[in-house]
Amino acid sequence: MSDISHLRQNYKRAELCEDSALACPIKFFQQWLDEAIAEQVTEPNAMILATVANQQAYQRTVLLKYINEHGFAFFTNYEGRKAQQLNANSLASLLFLWLDLERQVHITGVVTKLSEQESKSYFSQRPRESQLGAWASNQSEVVKNKQQLLDQYQEIEARFQGQEIPKPSSWGGYILHPKTIEFWQGGSGRMHDRLIYEQVTKQDASDESSAWTIKRLSP
Numbered sequence: 001m002s003d004i005s006h007l008r009q010n011y012k013r014a015e016l017c018e019d020s021a022l023a024c025p026i027k028f029f030q031q032w033l034d035e036a037i038a039e040q041v042t043e044p045n046a047m048i049l050a051t052v053a054n055q056q057a058y059q060r061t062v063l064l065k066y067i068n069e070h071g072f073a074f075f076t077n078y079e080g081r082k083a084q085q086l087n088a089n090s091l092a093s094l095l096f097l098w099l100d101l102e103r104q105v106h107i108t109g110v111v112t113k114l115s116e117q118e119s120k121s122y123f124s125q126r127p128r129e130s131q132l133g134a135w136a137s138n139q140s141e142v143v144k145n146k147q148q149l150l151d152q153y154q155e156i157e158a159r160f161q162g163q164e165i166p167k168p169s170s171w172g173g174y175i176l177h178p179k180t181i182e183f184w185q186g187g188s189g190r191m192h193d194r195l196i197y198e199q200v201t202k203q204d205a206s207d208e209s210s211a212w213t214i215k216r217l218s219p
Contacts, residue, residue, distance in 0.1 A: 011102040011186025016193035018214065025181040025197035025212055029105060030067060032183070036098045048095040049074070053085040065122060071177040072107065073114060075122060079170045080139030086111050086174065094176060102186035107178050114173035123167035131165040132156050182217070192219035
């Protein structure tokens with residue numbers, strides 16, 4: 001086996017200071033995402049979604065499709081492995097890694113389904129090939145070989161030829177409502193900058209509002 005212990009990168013690109021951090025972490029995330037897009041980072045909206053089922057952790061890469069004041073939205077098959085795990089345990093986390101910027105963002109929270117209307121609206125905007133793929137693939141199910149998948153795709157393609165493709169009932173969106181959002185900026189000598197936002201909910205008889213605290217973590 002090869003020894004890769006010598007592989008390391010000394011991060012010197014930038015610093016992350018409390019003075020430059022926005023009060024709202026979702027707006028701050030949007031700022032970092034915009035910078036990743038401007039820097040032409042490959043797949044800047046790619047994120048690792050982690051779930052836990054039966055005391056076993058699972059991870060996979062999915063694409064962030066939009067952000068709003070409620071959280072981070074993505075779309076998938078409602079009958080696949082990740083959906084089954086989210087149905088059993090709605091606690092999950094997201095990780096964005098932008099190596100070119102020496103940055104990462106780690107988010108924890110609770111996942112819920114988007115409304116049927118939101119899912120239909122996004123599905124109608126997808127490329128036709130992706131719409132066909134949503135019908136052709138029974139996500140996470142075992143298949144005999146690649147040809148079986150191609151045959152299923154061709155069958156669906158013929159079925160909807162010349163027609164608008166409706167959203168399958170087995171496909172739709174989720175949104176992760178964040179409870180913590182940690183921003184990480186690589187630092188020289190492994191003195192990385194880590195700022196974590198934690199949601200604090202204040203409630204009284206007439207009003208409920210949410211705010212965020214910001215803390216610095218040791219690298």
